[in-house]
Amino acid sequence: MILSTNFLKDYLDIEDIDVHELAEKMTKVGNEYDSCGKFIDTGKLVIGKVVSCKMHPDSDHLHVCQVDVGNKTLQIVCGAPNVREGLKVIVALDGTILPGGEIKKSMIRGQESNGMLCSIAELGLDNKFLREEDKAGIHELPEDAPIGEDPIKYMGWDDGVIDFDLTANRGDLLSILGMAYEVGAIYDKKVKPMDLTHKESGELKFDVKVNTENCKLFLAKKVDNITIKESPAEMKEKLMASGIRPINNVVDISNYVMLETGQPLHFYDADKLKSILEVRMAEENEKVTTLDGKERVLSSEDIVISDGKRAIGLAGVMGGLDTEITENTKNVIIESAIFNNVKIRRTSNKILRSEASNRFEKGLDPNRTYMAIERACHMLEKYADGTTKKGMAKYDDIEKDEKKIDITVTNINNILGTDISKEEIIDVFRKLDFKTETKASSETITVIVPTRRIDISIREDLIEEVGRIYGVDNVKGKVMLLPVKKGSYNKTVREIRNKMVNLGLNETLSYALVGKQDYNMFTNKDKEGIKVLTPLSEDRSYLRQSLITSLYRIYEYNKSHDLEDISIFELAKTFYKAGEEKYVEENKLACLMTGDYNLGLNTKKVDFYVIKGVAEELLDYLGYSGRYSFVQDKKICEDMHPGKTALISVNNDIVGMVGRVSPAICKEEVYVMEINLDKLLEKQVGKMKYKEISKFPTVKKDIAILIDEKVSAMDIQKVIKNGGGKLLQNSKVFDLYTGKGIPEGKKSIAFSIELGDNTKTLTDEIINETMNKITENLKSKFGAELRS
Amino acid sequence: MEEQVSKILKNALQEIEQAKELKILEDVKVKYLGKKGELTALLKMMGGLSNEERPKMGSLVNSAKSEIEEKLEVKEMSLQSEELAKKLESERIDVTLPATKARRGSKHPLNRVIEEIEDLFVSMGYDVVSGPELETDEYCFERLNLPKGHPARDMQDSFYISPEYLLRTQTSAVQARTMMANKEKTPIRVIVPGKTFRREDDATHSHQFNQVEGLVVDENISFADLKGTLEIFMKHMLGENTELRFRPSYFPFTEPSYEVDVSCFKCGGKGCNLCKQTGWIELLGAGIVHPNVLKMNGYDPEKYSGFAFGTGLDRLAMFKYGITDIRLLYGNDIRFLTQFDRKD
Known part of the structure; x- marks a missing residue:
């Protein structure tokens, strides 16, 4: 969500707040941002008036202009086709840095040029906002533009913008109103009411029908006799600063009101509709052509809007081409509704993610659904000369009551690890514009959560609110006192x-x-x-x-x-x-x-x-x-x-x-x-334990045997071990030989055998007896011959 | 005869003096003191002397003999040491030639960091526990207050292998397992280091990475405890001067939730490329365990509270050793691995 501070100022009195400071403060209460700055950020520019405009003597398209910039008149060479005498223009003076580079005093085909007359494109406006005339020539300011002043400020394009990277739970912040409550809580300022006033006349003869549980609220109003035209500059600036391309006043109003309230609206050309709008699930393989001209094949998991017969739009994701607002539209049906967020998410993931689907996914406030449709009527009357029909077609099966949550001062301080007083807590809720009820004698506070805050449903959510508005930095870290115990690891x-x-x-x-x-x-x-x-x-x-x-x-x-x-x-x-x-x-x-x-x-x-x-x-x-x-x-x-x-x-x-x-x-x-x-x-290993060192010497005897080469060393050692019995302390291979002198298929292998007894010194007799037994066994088992 | 003795003595001493080898010295010894030696011959002639002369001559000869013997011994020692020196000199080796030794093994930097973290938390009474890498949807999401269709599941595209099983996207899955295994029997104080997987692969993300999770559940555990614990953790890993910044945030399994930034260890908070000029680097997610999570996993949220935190270890290892590209951690180039072959 990109926040335009100009837009925010409509609902909050924050004239003198620096955008960077605001961004940092928002970060501290949990709203991270990706970037922060001015909508258009250029070097110094001035408003000038072309007092004379003559063809360049050595060019067939350049003009040599004398431009009044307030304190002096400068000669500037300009190549734009629309430059002419009397025009109010944007002037970049010598040394001004623009996105394309630095403007320098120069000679252009022999004529001195002391600056540049600018087009909108040269100011760094995003390509998607450029109209044909912005690409073709320099920007033409209104006649009453004050010479010598800053044109960016004059156009409101010095708007401070912050691109927030919001958390998934704060759908309420996808609106200027939501932002106003949040910023209001930080700066302790009250949010101004929204103007919904408009006249109504004539009976509405229109019906809505909902045939799916995936829509709980569906409202429609009709505004007649609208005039399609360009939106006022101020409205266009707010839209562009918010990342939305202005189209015409009516389309712009639907986007503008969505930005203000967070409630996506859809406008239909009333004359292309029958007398009903129906919400239902799509038929399997049902087709609808969306605004972008693409035919979409739907499944029974997608919610559609139908004219009673066929699907004319994808609910919450994108409207249909057949009923779209065109230059010839006279009468408008406004739809304001709430659809099941999980269904919208699935459909939009499949088809298209839009500003609208993003808001439906995060969840909406039903009271805003009503507010938004009234606001749209107000705007259409004000900016498109429309007249609203009396009454509203509606289907309403949605919970709209404010939640009441009881919380105690102890609850809050236990979880935050703080010592915040009851008064301070009540003050936090006042700043957030949450009503509270409490008795002087009780530490329980009943908080009435406004419906806009759909993210708050339990006590802990309120504790978080207190924590972040009271200030995370005001909580002092400590290390808990837990029973002493040893940590462990594998x-x-x-x-x-x-x-x-x-x-x-x-x-x-x-x-x-x-x-x-x-x-x-x-x-x-x-x-x-x-x-x-x-x-x-x-x-x-x-x-x-x-x-x-x-x-x-x-x-x-x-x-x-x-x-x-x-x-x-x-x-x-x-x-x-x-x-x-x-x-x-x-x-x-x-x-x-x-x-x-x-x-x-x-x-x-x-x-x-x-x-x-x-x-x-x-x-x-x-x-x-x-x-x-x-x-x-x-x-x-x-x-x-x-x-x-x-x-x-x-x-x-x-x-x-x-x-x-x-x-x-x-x-x-x-x-x-x-x-x-x-x-x-998983195979257990015993404890390491000291073994008595024998007081009696061991005896080492070496033997070399001639044996079948296929017999493994391990098998030979097993036999040696059996033969040596208790007396065998160790046996190891110390030589292996095949080749010259050894018969084919045989090998010579030599072992060092260590004998000993823990209780006595071995006599020669016992040693010889044991060695004989070993060699006899090798002979009988493997046919091994003793080598001398 | 007197003359003879002094002549023999003189000759003998001269020859001893001149002897250059032990063998020659031995010859000299035999020549004068041997059974047939010149001085021995003189002694044999003593019998023919008068009683008067005998003792006089005897002492003369004996003193000559002992002088020769003495000189012989001195010379012998000196020749011996000369010869030893010569022999040893001939055995001189080039001590600068390479040593014969085993290769030095090395521990992967990531595991070095894991061990360091384990040691720290074990010293504070935590148990190091682990869980399956192939996890169920139930433990990875549902028991952490992330029911199917929850928008926050978008934040972590996952590698499912069946509708119910996936490669765990977060070590948090072990939170639920630990609580379910304990069910109020004992306070919980654990950390869980381990591999995690998400469906992304680019210059700054690896589809496989490592996290460490911390979980404490007991009576009266507060945010202040969490703050203090993470201060110890980060100062230990990144230096005493490290500062922490807690920002309220949103995770479905904690409430309140916080993202935790540390002051940039490259510039110390002044602003640089690493911290994108902000002075802060986002390093941890943390919060107070959501009552739904406690409830779902066998703990009464009215009685117990807890905190949990998690952080990516790959980034910590990269910061600690100045590794500039995450792909190096998983590239297993020998020239990379062998650099981590000594004590920290």
Whole structure:
């Protein structure tokens, strides 16, 4: 809503208020603005009179003019076709800055020119307001324009305008009257009454009928014998400053009254109507041609106005072409009504958003509906010589009573955290022009809320009113006294993040929405995807089922910028559909590693064992040491290298996957890992607890065996563990060899085995016995041979 | 014989002096003091001396021997340290060559800001809670006093995946969940950091972004409490000199509602490009929990009151680290990510 202060002054005595100050004060009571300034803001201009106008000796279209600007007469060269002797004009003097640039004294084809005679366009008036004559030549001021004065001020174009960005609940501020009450509350000024007076004669023979519950109030009046002409300059200025293009007096009046009251009106050419207006829902596929000449196909959700037979307009959104006001219109039917705001919103979203639909959507005051139609009659009489018919055709089934809300001083102070007195509170309501009733002995105040404030319905709404008019800055901040308690947060997620950072990985933040080809990559593709109904673009249309898919795109992006050493991770959710209206979201950790893992001269390239190390580091840190294993399985997804990928199993439950991205997808060695944190973290971890350090020494024995190359290290270690029994403290692989000297299909693998007993020193006999048992078991289980 | 001793001594000392290596020194030692050494030979000859001469010569020889030994030891030490120095010198390395070290990981700036906010509020007794990102219309809107068809739903075009489910447009959805879970059992003091989604993508908006929501519900919670809390929050995040401006506003789930501006951290309030010459930057939405919201979620508005606030974390992170383009936050360029690799 653009507020013209000239317009506001019709209803509020605010002659000397600075527009910027007003904008700031409005902001403080909750009405933000986008911009604030003058309707037309130019450098200094003066009104001049062309005292002589001669053709330029060296041009066939330029004129050399002598212009009286009050204190002197200047020679100015002008190219406009309409410049002539005796004309009152707008003069930009040497040094004046206009939207098009600075005006400078100059020689034009040998003739001195000391300024410029201006057209309206040159003053910076918005293109949409320019008429043909404004584009063709300089502006012609009325004959009585005072020479030497400021023409912008003279035309009222120095109007202060504020473009407000209003909140959705304040529909009442989409009117000059609403603004007047609001500004009046700030400056403690009373709103002036609106002039509704007009004469009425002759009986109205017209009817209205409402056949839908989506219209609760519908009024019509008739004004005859109007004269279509141009609106007065002052009215046009207010319309333009408010962002509306003047057309002719009658159309302008409908817009003007809408701006004043907030109630959209519609004017019909009465002679193109039958004797009835009907409100009903449109038939499915019913057609109507709107004012803009477009044929609209409607549905049964749209409210229409009909002439009793066919739709002639879209209620609340746009009138019909057939009944529009033209230059030949003589008699006018005025419609003032309230339609269901949700229906209007849907229809206008579908067809067209307009000043009218915007107001219907926000909700209207029924008393203004009556006020506006009377005001329109007043204006049509005053500016279009119309005569109003007696009476009004109406359908009225709407609540118009003022709400009464009881509130106590304690209510207000409890919520605001203030100590405002009863008198101060009553004074706030007085400023807002809300009536109050109270007894001296009681702290209860009954507030009578005017119907214009449809946003106020409960006590808390009144508290807000007190808060904002009393002044938010007058409330002192404090910190509440609440029972002392410890705050909490999910530490584990942060510990995982810290661990990954400490392992040298960079954390990423990617989009949950990905493309159709991406959403189930790096999964077994056995889960239903979730698609957004109205995606912004194809590549953000599905919710991802794996985080790896995002990390892989990040890898590609960085690789395309020649960044090849990449170790990244992310903690985020993935999603899938588990059934009808059943959606599952899972917390996951994923990482992707490629290129050099460490820095320095001797770098290590990331391979399977590096990323496996990251997985183990994390699992050990989280307390799952000894409870996890890496298993190769046929079920590994097709986007991974089948030979270099393992499922991560904790407590024999698969919680994730680690391995190389399939070479079919990516030539480079890129390793990825993903762990389902919901699954992992539900597995309980005991408290960290000190374990007694043995007083007795342990013994280390190394063995190397020749074994079938398919037997995994893990399986061998299981056998070693069984053989070692209680005495086995640790066993680790320290050498692996295949090739020369080793038979085909075999490998040499060496283990360092640590034996010990917490209660005694081991004797050689027991040591040898245990080692023998281990090697015997390896022999019998795998046919392993001991190498010497 | 006396002459002989002094000659041997003189020669020996000279040779010791001249010895350049430990090996030569060892030879000198053997030559004079070894089993077949010159001084040893003299000692063996002592037997042939008279009783008178023997002690005299004995002391002479012994004193020569101990002098040689002493000098030998001194020289040996000095040669040893020379040789060690030489050896170590030959092992000199270029200490300016690159270190072998792990890459330094980094935390995403957004999560850094989230952690900072969590720490602050946890210290004030708040719990950090979370909720689903795929939310129901009921929790995202209806339980927050935004029935279907409410005009304020226009403010947030949403990604619906079915008529009932959508990607949450605001962390406020967790307000209702928290209240429903508590139902007057305990006072509520929570913050909810998390991802949110809206159907817009341009230079200043990302369709996915992050918010933090705060909710306090108890008896006698007032606007003044909200004001004080947000003052602490913003001063902590943006500096002690930060000022706050509360402007009445409208949100369906709070009443009264406020928009909160902070004094521009770039110009300090004088006016600059960042604050569009106003000196203020709009950063938070806040208010007193609407009685309908309390009622709908199991709290008696006659007994309880509360405040709620919410702010965009992307902008906070951008301000904090001087990030100029929101797309950098989601671009995941390694050259961007690796910059956040140290303590704040």
